[in-house]
Amino acid sequence: MLAYIIRRIGYGLFVVLGVLLLLFALFFLVTAPDDIARKAVGEKAMPHVIEQWKKNHGYDRPLWPGDGHYADNLLVDHFRRMLTFDFGRSDADDTPILTRIRQGAGPSLSLTVPLFLIGITLQIVLALFVAFFRETYIDKMGVFLCVLGMSISALLYIIGGQFLIGKLLRWFPISGFDASPSVIARFLALPVLVGVLNALGGGVRFYRTVFVEEIHRDYVRTARAKGASDARIMGRHILRNAMIPILTNVVMEIPFLFTGALLTEAFFGIPGLGALTVDAIMGNDFSTLRTMVYIGALLFIFGQIVTDISYSVADPRVRLE
Amino acid sequence: MAAHHVSNLIVGALLVLLLYVSYWVRHQRLWREALLQLWGRRSISLLVLSLYTLVALSDSVAWIGGTTSTGDAVFAHDARSLLDRAFDGTSEKSYSAPLASQEFYGGATLAHPKSHVLGTDIIGRDVLYLTLKGCRVALLIGGFTSLIAIPLALLFGISAGFFGKWVDDIVFFVISTLASIPGILFLIALIMALGKGTLSVCVALGVTSWVGFCRISRGETLKLRELDYVHAARMLGVSNGRIILRHILPNLMHLVIITFVLTFSGLVLTEAVLSWLGIGAEGSWGQMIAQAKDELSRDPAVLWNLAGAGLAQFGLILAVNFVGDAARDVLDPRTLKENQ
Numbered sequence: 001m002l003a004y005i006i007r008r009i010g011y012g013l014f015v016v017l018g019v020l021l022l023l024f025a026l027f028f029l030v031t032a033p034d035d036i037a038r039k040a041v042g043e044k045a046m047p048h049v050i051e052q053w054k055k056n057h058g059y060d061r062p063l064w065p066g067d068g069h070y071a072d073n074l075l076v077d078h079f080r081r082m083l084t085f086d087f088g089r090s091d092a093d094d095t096p097i098l099t100r101i102r103q104g105a106g107p108s109l110s111l112t113v114p115l116f117l118i119g120i121t122l123q124i125v126l127a128l129f130v131a132f133f134r135e136t137y138i139d140k141m142g143v144f145l146c147v148l149g150m151s152i153s154a155l156l157y158i159i160g161g162q163f164l165i166g167k168l169l170r171w172f173p174i175s176g177f178d179a180s181p182s183v184i185a186r187f188l189a190l191p192v193l194v195g196v197l198n199a200l201g202g203g204v205r206f207y208r209t210v211f212v213e214e215i216h217r218d219y220v221r222t223a224r225a226k227g228a229s230d231a232r233i234m235g236r237h238i239l240r241n242a243m244i245p246i247l248t249n250v251v252m253e254i255p256f257l258f259t260g261a262l263l264t265e266a267f268f269g270i271p272g273l274g275a276l277t278v279d280a281i282m283g284n285d286f287s288t289l290r291t292m293v294y295i296g297a298l299l300f301i302f303g304q305i306v307t308d309i310s311y312s313v314a315d316p317r318v319r320l321e
Numbered sequence: 322m323a324a325h326h327v328s329n330l331i332v333g334a335l336l337v338l339l340l341y342v343s344y345w346v347r348h349q350r351l352w353r354e355a356l357l358q359l360w361g362r363r364s365i366s367l368l369v370l371s372l373y374t375l376v377a378l379s380d381s382v383a384w385i386g387g388t389t390s391t392g393d394a395v396f397a398h399d400a401r402s403l404l405d406r407a408f409d410g411t412s413e414k415s416y417s418a419p420l421a422s423q424e425f426y427g428g429a430t431l432a433h434p435k436s437h438v439l440g441t442d443i444i445g446r447d448v449l450y451l452t453l454k455g456c457r458v459a460l461l462i463g464g465f466t467s468l469i470a471i472p473l474a475l476l477f478g479i480s481a482g483f484f485g486k487w488v489d490d491i492v493f494f495v496i497s498t499l500a501s502i503p504g505i506l507f508l509i510a511l512i513m514a515l516g517k518g519t520l521s522v523c524v525a526l527g528v529t530s531w532v533g534f535c536r537i538s539r540g541e542t543l544k545l546r547e548l549d550y551v552h553a554a555r556m557l558g559v560s561n562g563r564i565i566l567r568h569i570l571p572n573l574m575h576l577v578i579i580t581f582v583l584t585f586s587g588l589v590l591t592e593a594v595l596s597w598l599g600i601g602a603e604g605s606w607g608q609m610i611a612q613a614k615d616e617l618s619r620d621p622a623v624l625w626n627l628a629g630a631g632l633a634q635f636g637l638i639l640a641v642n643f644v645g646d647a648a649r650d651v652l653d654p655r656t657l658k659e660n661q
Contacts, residue, residue, distance in 0.1 A: 277506070
């Protein structure tokens with residue numbers, strides 16, 4: 001068990017290095033520092049302006065290790081800084097990136113955590129309901145509605161929600177954010193509602209497939225033969241045995257809790273990490289973008305390690321492999 | 322060679338390919354039956370898809386020449402597609418509501434009253450025309466991306482599964498590295514690095530979407546490799562390349578089709594998000610929806626731009642999703658058994 005955990009973490013570290021190498025290729029080789037500088041100061045800027053910008057933002061060093069600069073080059077610097085969480089300053093407005101991330105994490109979490117908890121509970125409950133009535137009209141209707149819901153773009157959910165509920169019905173403010181606990185709920189209600197609806201179709205259909213697959217297994221027949229009620233079979237036997245796919249899906253979502261919901265935050269004016277990323281895209285802020293991608297990947301890798309280890313806790317069968 | 326010649330050639334190549342495939346399917350009992358079964362289950366969705374394809378093709382066949390109704394000399398020298406010609410000279414000066422006879426703001430008389438089924442946009446272009454033009458972009462994104470992603474996934478997936486050992490280790494490492502970057506962030510990073518434009522959107526979507534299928538084909542190859550007929554072929558001295566081509570690849574084809582259809586809708590939906598971020602494909606429905614966001618806050622609100630693009634996108638994706646589900650039921654023996 002311990003050997004497995006150590007091996008798993010070691011592999012995770014390798015993948016982190018792989019991600020860093022990929023980011024270096026994307027943000028230093030494909031988009032050369034000259035391109036980044038030109039995007040910041042203008043395509044037709046004078047060469048000395050570009051050189052000055054590169055100098056100010058630390059892009060003026062050689063790309064690779066070479067004579068006399070084995071430690072002082074962009075490749076080594078990129079790895080060193082990312083691994084020590086020294087993300088430097090934004091290319092666009094020179095604010096320290098780490099401060100921006102600290103400021104954005106709170107608003108992001110206040111949106112994504114309720115969104116995630118309400119969403120997954122609703123998805124699992126509805127999926128259990130639909131799976132319970134499998135191969136009846138309720139099931140067919142449910143799956144049909146799921147596919148309908150999945151076919152609508154996230155943009156439409158957000159725009160439609162803002163227009164219908166915010167503008168026409170005036171139930172909640174269209175956008176805005178306030179950290180004080182008394183008003184925060186009013187601002188978050190609409191984005192959470194829209195986000196839950198957006199993910200509902202795909203989620204319910206996924207969990208329904210998982211549950212229906214479990215229903216066909218032998219232990220369900222045994223339980224039924226022993227006289228267990230349908231509710232008990234669904235809630236105890238099937239739900240428990242379906243924990244692995246549920247767990248996988250939950251962990252896949254965790255990095256997005258921190259990186260925030262790009263669209264939702266930008267549309268609803270929530271100053272979180274998603275909005276930070278959107279700002280970075282709009283403003284050609286490559287250093288912030290690089291950092292956000294790295295943090296997203298880091299959380300994801302961490303999540304995967306945690307899932308793999310918790311698999312072996314949740315399902316003893318996995319431990320044998 | 323001008324861009325419109327390339328596009329015409331591609332249309333021609335697609336038609337030839339279609340003829341060849343339909344000829345081939347007629348002589349393959351397995352595929353013919355699968356196709357008939359699919360048609361039996363999802364005829365409406367398939368018809369809808371053919372309609373979208375026809376519109377997309379009609380926007381891909383273009384030539385120079387012919388007169389424009391306005392007599393505009395500039396347009397006469399541009400390559401215009403069949404669709405452009407059909408909607409020639411339908412533009413107004415500003416917003417018009419669907420089937421209105423006056424401009425939406427101000428009430429000036431329109432040049433073509435009661436002819437705009439979906440109204441016109443801010444510079445007076447017919448929304449129905451723009452919506453139909455979006456078909457080509459959507460199919461291009463889905464099709465071209467798959468053209469990048471599927472061969473890549475098959476190449477790496479099969480070699481990892483078939484050869485195992487260090488090949489598998491490397492491929493698995495690459496897959497886990499690529500898969501560990503959250504999808505949308507990776508896409509954004511790729512497009513920012515490659516530069517904006519339809520081509521880099523397709524390349525970026527291709528790079529991010531091949532990973533899932535690579536994993537599937539690797540797993541399936543691992544299973545197929547141990548089957549008796551593969552062992553028999555190996556004992557008879559058949560080379561690895563031939564085994565892969567004759568015994569492995571054909572047995573992955575159903576997965577290719579299922580994955581292609583099921584990824585397609587995701588690609589079009591993702592593109593809409595990218596469009597809103599300002600890094601999507603030119604002329605896509607996502608772009609129209611993103612623009613429509615501001616139109617809703619006008620007073621009175623302009624709804625038809627959103628409605629046109631939104632409904633067109635919804636229709637395509639719904640049809641693709643239905644066909645995808647049915648294709649999985651028909652082609653995948655595992656689900657087939659469960660259904661019976």
